[in-house]
Amino acid sequence: MTYQVHDSAIVDDGAEIGDGCRIWHWVHISAGAKIGKNCSFGQGVFVGNRVKIGNNVKIQNNVSVYDNVTLEDDVFCGPSMVFTNVYNPRSAVSRKDEYRDTIVRKGATLGANCTIVCGLAIGKFAFVGAGAVVNRDVPDYALMVGTPAKQIGWMSEYGERLDLPLSGDARVICKNTGSIYQLTNGIVTKKEEK
Numbered sequence: 001m002t003y004q005v006h007d008s009a010i011v012d013d014g015a016e017i018g019d020g021c022r023i024w025h026w027v028h029i030s031a032g033a034k035i036g037k038n039c040s041f042g043q044g045v046f047v048g049n050r051v052k053i054g055n056n057v058k059i060q061n062n063v064s065v066y067d068n069v070t071l072e073d074d075v076f077c078g079p080s081m082v083f084t085n086v087y088n089p090r091s092a093v094s095r096k097d098e099y100r101d102t103i104v105r106k107g108a109t110l111g112a113n114c115t116i117v118c119g120l121a122i123g124k125f126a127f128v129g130a131g132a133v134v135n136r137d138v139p140d141y142a143l144m145v146g147t148p149a150k151q152i153g154w155m156s157e158y159g160e161r162l163d164l165p166l167s168g169d170a171r172v173i174c175k176n177t178g179s180i181y182q183l184t185n186g187i188v189t190k191k192e193e194k
Helices: none
Strands: 051-053 069-071 102-104 142-145 150-155 170-173 179-184 187-193
Parallel strands (some): 051 069
Antiparallel strands (some): 170 179, 179 187
16 A cells, blocks of 8 residues: 555555555545545545545645545645535435536645535636636636635636736736736736746
């Protein structure tokens, strides 16, 4: 085994786990999970069967990653944040054939106690603030806060707020990395280094 598993954790036979992963106290990883390299799973994390997790993903304490959720490389899931996979659950109605796919793109941050309603795409390097409830797709680099979540700005790949308007055309240089971020028609892209 080329990954660490705490004695209290359960890793079901068949789970694919990459080198360098760290699986801490009371984690349960289901048999069908596919997990990349160098991931960290904090205390009390659950990972379902139909889950794909990329490389260098950090999942903090008390997060359940349910079936039909995909986390690309470098995603951060803050403590006690929530994924769902059924849009209209009822205890007496089985809806396992109605799970909706959720994808969290490369480098996105999902803050503590936020909720991601199923069937959405969270854009690359987006930043969802603590406690936000996301009920619609999130653009790349967007900063989302509130209930329901609304966009209040843009974030750099470094994790700092960018001085860009929400719409229109503009450009800014990240003070930490020198990267150039271009806003065109409400879409942010990263350009060459300064």
